[in-house]
Amino acid sequence: MLKFIKHNLASIEGVEIYPIISLLLFFIVFITMIIFVIKLPKSRIEEISQLPLDTENNKEISHE
Numbered sequence: 001m002l003k004f005i006k007h008n009l010a011s012i013e014g015v016e017i018y019p020i021i022s023l024l025l026f027f028i029v030f031i032t033m034i035i036f037v038i039k040l041p042k043s044r045i046e047e048i049s050q051l052p053l054d055t056e057n058n059k060e061i062s063h064e
Contacts, residue, residue, distance in 0.1 A: 009015050
């Protein structure tokens, strides 16, 4: 199956730029998320981490 894909991609002019663009996009998103998490205040992290354990909010949602 890879032969069919490789053969079709070889006929496209300038196709070698697409893997580079994909890699750059991945790293840009990854680094942006790391920076976002590092800049997130510790109080917000604590609040988010306690959400599954918060019984006051769980009482409002009834799963009957």
